Amino acid sequence: MALDTLFDATIPGSELVKYESSIDSPLLIDREGDKPWTKQIGINSTIEPANYLISSDRELMIEKQLGKIELSEFPVDHPWLPQRALKILSKLEEGPIAEKELLLLMDLVADRATDHFQLEEGRFVALTFLGRVVEVSDTRVGLLKKIQGRKFSEQIFVWRVGFNSFSGRT
Amino acid sequence: MGITLSTATYKLTTQEARYGICLDKVIFPLDFRDLRYALAKNGYELSPVKDLPPPPALIGFGGEIARIKETRVLADSEAGEIAVTSRLLGEACQSFEDLANIIASELGLDLHSKVKYYQVTVHYRVTTGKTPFEEISKAENKEFMTKFSEIMKEDLSSFSIRLCPKGAVPNSENWFDIAIEPEVIDERFYHVGVVFRSSKRDKTEAFVKNLESNLLKLIGLIEA
Numbered sequence: 001m002a003l004d005t006l007f008d009a010t011i012p013g014s015e016l017v018k019y020e021s022s023i024d025s026p027l028l029i030d031r032e033g034d035k036p037w038t039k040q041i042g043i044n045s046t047i048e049p050a051n052y053l054i055s056s057d058r059e060l061m062i063e064k065q066l067g068k069i070e071l072s073e074f075p076v077d078h079p080w081l082p083q084r085a086l087k088i089l090s091k092l093e094e095g096p097i098a099e100k101e102l103l104l105l106m107d108l109v110a111d112r113a114t115d116h117f118q119l120e121e122g123r124f125v126a127l128t129f130l131g132r133v134v135e136v137s138d139t140r141v142g143l144l145k146k147i148q149g150r151k152f153s154e155q156i157f158v159w160r161v162g163f164n165s166f167s168g169r170t
Numbered sequence: 171m172g173i174t175l176s177t178a179t180y181k182l183t184t185q186e187a188r189y190g191i192c193l194d195k196v197i198f199p200l201d202f203r204d205l206r207y208a209l210a211k212n213g214y215e216l217s218p219v220k221d222l223p224p225p226p227a228l229i230g231f232g233g234e235i236a237r238i239k240e241t242r243v244l245a246d247s248e249a250g251e252i253a254v255t256s257r258l259l260g261e262a263c264q265s266f267e268d269l270a271n272i273i274a275s276e277l278g279l280d281l282h283s284k285v286k287y288y289q290v291t292v293h294y295r296v297t298t299g300k301t302p303f304e305e306i307s308k309a310e311n312k313e314f315m316t317k318f319s320e321i322m323k324e325d326l327s328s329f330s331i332r333l334c335p336k337g338a339v340p341n342s343e344n345w346f347d348i349a350i351e352p353e354v355i356d357e358r359f360y361h362v363g364v365v366f367r368s369s370k371r372d373k374t375e376a377f378v379k380n381l382e383s384n385l386l387k388l389i390g391l392i393e394a
Contacts, residue, residue, distance in 0.1 A: 068248065069202070071217045071233030080215050080237050115240060 078131045079116030085109060089129060105129060106166045110159050121162035128154040180386050185293040189262040189378075190244070190253020194286035198247035199279055202229040208276035209236040209243065241265040251289075252281065259292050263378055287343040287367045288374040292381070295353060296360040296389060302352040305393045306331055331392065343369045346377070350388065360389060 074080075081089075085108040091097050092105070106129075113119060113131045124143040126134040134156050137143035143158060159166045193199065203225065206216050214236035222229065232246040241261065245252040254269060256262040270281045298305075307327035319326045330351030338345050346366040353359035362385055368374045 068230035068232060069219060071219065071231060071235060073234050074215070074217060074237050074242060080239055083213055112239075 077133075078128075079112040081112055081131060082108060085112075092129065103166065106157050106159065107164070110161075110166070114161055119161045123161050124158065125161060126156050126158050128152070128156050130154065179299075180389065181297045182382060182386060183295045183297075184258050185295055186255055187257070187259040187262040187293075188244075188253050188255045188289075188291040189259070189266045190251055191281060191288050192286045193250040193252070193281070194284045195250055197228075198230075198245075198250055199284075200245075200247075200252070200273070200277065201225070202231045202247070204277055205235065205245075205273070208272055211276065212238075212272050214238045214243065238265075243269060250286070253289070259290070259378060259381065262290075262292075263375075282371060285369065285371070287369045288371060290364070290366040290374065290378060290381075292364045294360075294362040294364075294382075294385065296362055296385070297358065298360070298389060298393060300393055301357060302360045303327075303329070303357060306350065306352065309392050333388075343367055348385070348388070350385075350392070362389075 085105055088097065088101050088105040088108075091101070109127060109129055109131045110125075113125070113127055113133065116131065117133060119125060119133075119136075122138075124137050124140050126136075126143060126147050128134060132154070134152065135143055135146045137146060140158075140160070147156070147158075157166050203222060206219075210216055215238065216236050217234050230247045232248065233244065234242050235245055236243045241254050241256045243252070243254055252269075254262055254265045256265055273279050273281055306329070309331055310328035315326055315328065330349055332350075333348040334340070334346060335344075340347070344367060346364070349361075349363040351361055353361045364381065364385075366374065366377050366381075368377070
């Protein structure tokens with residue numbers, strides 16, 4: 001069934017646009033008003049009702065599909081983390097957590113970082129709790145020298161690839 | 171990952187493996203919001219998207235949708251493609267099956283029921299201890315290469331070996347391309363690139379199952 005509609009829409013920085021239509025499907029018209037909506041919507045784009053506007057030159061331009069969302073690649077600097085790790089991280093943000101949970105978190109993060117970065121067994125690594133590698137060294141002393149005195153925006157821990165003991169949470 | 175042949179030790183390392191399908195549908199049958207929800211529910215990390223428009227607006231999308239462990243889910247709604255990439259081909263195949271199972275159970279769509287073609291793309295680095303550009307030239311057609319050299323007034327040799335099914339048209343659903351060439355940035359390695367397409371699932375699975383051992387046999391034959 002056709003709809004007879006009067007649209008009122010405000011384009012930031014432009015005059016009020018009124019448009020009358022008799023249509024069967026929603027109108028989706030490029031806010032720039034001179035072409036159908038074919039722009040790609042970037043990952044940081046905000047799709048708001050204000051974007052679904054009517055052209056001021058009153059051309060009928062119907063596009064049933066809203067452009068295309070181009071999804072960017074995942075960052076390579078930290079690995080995917082399992083839900084258990086994310087839950088503990090969330091708790092950690094709220095305050096102190098039990099040592100057992102912290103050890104579990106470090107274990108999960110270290111395990112994922114090993115796979116993701118294909119870390120060599122036996123090397124010493126300083127990692128953030130999101131799995132970012134801060135520093136790597138062949139020896140514990142070498143690693144500690146590299147991170148000594150530095151300030152990090154995230155908490156880090158030190159660990160030897162392939163081993164279960166963690167230390168040096170700062 | 172390493173594979174050893176009986177006569178020589180060849181090391182084959184997978185650089186990236188992609189396994190996916192192109193659906194035989196006019197409109198991509200998966201809603202972006204539903205797909206994201208189903209994947210999140212099953213432990214996948216979603217790529218960030220701000221302020222999705224509400225249903226029933228159809229959303230076109232393309233790129234990396236989600237990831238789990240070292241597997242990434244990719245889709246292009248316009249092309250009708252959905253695929254996964256992993257570090258190993260076997261992992262990619264298994265991850266695609268996991269994805270298909272999630273889509274079947276959560277969204278009620280059997281991905282295998284309306285497939286235009288399956289597609290496998292995989293890149294390997296192979297080391298045999300020999301120099302690939304010297305070995306590859308052994309397999310060239312000497313008669314033609316002499317004539318080519320006369321035309322170009324330079325001694326020429328083949329840079330790569332490319333194999334495809336005889337008589338098959340590249341722009342078709344059933345096709346494959348195997349390129350064996352020296353790694354451009356390090357001549358000690360072979361780069362082997364494979365693109366395979368088939369409308370048949372069983373044919374795709376059989377190709378994948380034997381691919382790595384067949385590639386090593388091909389290189390073994392070149393170097394024999």
